[in-house]
Amino acid sequence: MNNLQNIHHSMPIVSQVPILYVIGLVLILFSIGLIGVLSRRNVIVIFMSVEMMLNSVNLLFIAFARLYGDLGGEVMVFFVMAVAAAEAAIGLALVIALHRNYKTVDMAEVAELKQ
């Protein structure tokens, strides 16, 4: 085990992902999710887009956690996952209740309240 770690440490540091590349990826994914939220009308697809945004932020947390060697970011990702699971349960229950009354999950048709 010790030897293995020594090998890791003595490796020349060429194989590193630059932090800016990760940030760029995160922002691209976040924007794609945002497009989904703003342009789709199906409630479930909107919610899936939001999940995608949450996950892209998780990637940013992990990148920073690894960059600074601090575990706080990874712990945060843990909490985000748990919260996302809770949100999924509540959100999908709301979707089912919505569908029961409206017979649709299209946000354009869900307009009982005055604009």
Add this chain to the structure above:
Amino acid sequence: MEELNMRMILFYVFSFIMVASALGVVLHRNPVKSAMFLVSFFVGLAAMYALLGAEFLAVVQILVYVGAIMVLFLFVIMLISVREENFESPGSNLGRTAATVLLIGAFAVQFLVMARVFTAGPGINASRPYHGSLGQTGKIIEGNVELLSFKLFQGYLLPFELISIVLLVAAIGAVVLAKKNRRKLQ
């Protein structure tokens, strides 16, 4: 110019998978296929976690998202038999189109500014282990999972406990909301 190495090649591959799946989620008209694209997105993300050196979270990502959350999504989609959606043309809702363009533009500008000031930045050393000492015992631990659990139950005890209440609320709330017509039963 740095040479292309294995890690960078993998980074590009996973990035491609993730961006393509993300576009699939947003652009596909059939919600079931959107959900399948989301699964592929999550798997790509888990691979990226592993690439960056967070192996444990990669496994948890697969278990929680692909194993639990996506099943829930697919279950609900199947339950309410969603039909395919026709896209409206961007011109039909000018305000929303403008907001979308504006926000995406803001993100693009934000990234360009960063790219100018930050030229690639420091690299993430994926093989560096975390260091930490075990509280009052002073024992030094090196290892992702061990230190993570230690942090979770000591340093982050309060949010950890709060999460348990959040999950309780989710369980009760989902039952209350999705329950059948109680009024009629009485």
Add this chain to the structure above:
Amino acid sequence: MNLFSINDLIATAPALVLVTGAILILLLQIVLPKFRLQAAYGVAIAVTAAAILLLVTGIPTSWQAAGATVQILPPIGTPVPLTEAFNRHVLFSGFVSEFSLLILIALLLLLLNSRRLLAELDLNLVEAYLMMLFSAAGLLYFIAAQDLITLFVALELSSLPLFVLAGWDRHSKSSNEAGIKYFLLSVLATTFLLLGIAFLYGASEGRTNLNELFYSLSRQPQSVRFAPFLFGILGWIFIYAAIAFKTALVPFHGWVADVYEGSITFVTSFMASLIKIAAVAVFFKLVMNTPENHRAIVQPVLMVFAVGSMFYGNLTALVQTNLKRMFAFSSIAHAGYMATLFIFPVGSALLAEIQKEASAALFFYVAGYAATTILVFTVIAFLETGDGEKRRITLEDLKGLGKRNPLAAFLLSLGALSFAGIPPLVGFFGKLYILRVLLGSGQYILALFVAINSLLAVYYYARIVFHCYWDYETEGEKLTGSALRSPAAWISGMALAVTVIGLGLVSSPVLRYALDAMVRFR
């Protein structure tokens, strides 16, 4: 890193009491087959009262473990010592204790009415009390959070029950719509909060504790060519945006009118009072924790929030005919008034003094706003439930209400006049103190905006009073609403009326007390 000790539990006792109460209700309901709604109602009120008692008096010294400090509201003239708990994840100061007290009192007043109002709509389930207690406990942790991770989790703990409550009326289309809209936009705001936290985490080399963050960030050179500084700026903007969503500030106001109108009115008053108290307090705390070099650049964003909300809220409320929508827009405007207190002159030598004054003015304004909001929405709820299925109340319906239901008309007018800022009422003094802080710190343009908007707002509030008492001609069915007959409703209605009038009369001692209690935030 300390091991967990009993002191941590003692320090967060009020929130724990609420959680315990909620779990007790849940368990009793399973164990005792004859457990009735009445009992759940009783338990909920009892634990809320117990939490208030704990907060005001503290835990008797004999219970405390060695060296434990309990958060107590400060006696007049003495600032409380800062209490940290759970590895500096929560921090209790006079500021936090005072806002916690506001939240608990608001919760108690809402709970008093809950049974009657929910029963009228046939929606009185035990789970409603669970949701309210959990949400309030989440808000207490939210205000006290000193670590961004705890802040995020506590925010979720307070929001998730609200998604359930917003969609509580499962058979009503409007409630469904309100629930799903609130849920989707709230989750979107959460992603922005997380992005902000991630950027701050990256900017400060891996810190999430507000205190450490402050010292780490304040050492950065103020230049956007320095990448971590840029991250910090982005982080603050995203976090502000997320909390502005909770506070209902322009441009994150899109959900407010629909959700306020669509939810059952009881839940609306919960959102408009408790959530707003907590969001405003946390917003202020975050602004306090933004170091000067970042604040110099981020401040214009706050300016947009404040001025935009004031004008948008008031101008849109002018043309509303639906009463609930009107008050929804007016709540945006009030959030705008409060947000003016988040703006301080950059580089002022008297910054600490200004911030202290601002925090006291904020406390006073929020207290008055919460009391008035609960009063107004409670009256609307009673008016709605009187005529069976009728749900939407327009200004037209109010005509002649003064004759048909004098008490409701009186309370509604009282609330409207207080919102408008008519002198002996609490709303007037709230605005006065805001103006005093703004003028004292030399922000004359903001003060001018506040004054203009106060005048604008008088028009639509006055219309309510006018319709109630002077305008009797109406076509169509007449709205009477149910009389506020039940003792609980009567007590809470009177308590609120007395607060709205009385808090104005004793405003200067209250402000002095708030000032004394405010201690440093970091």
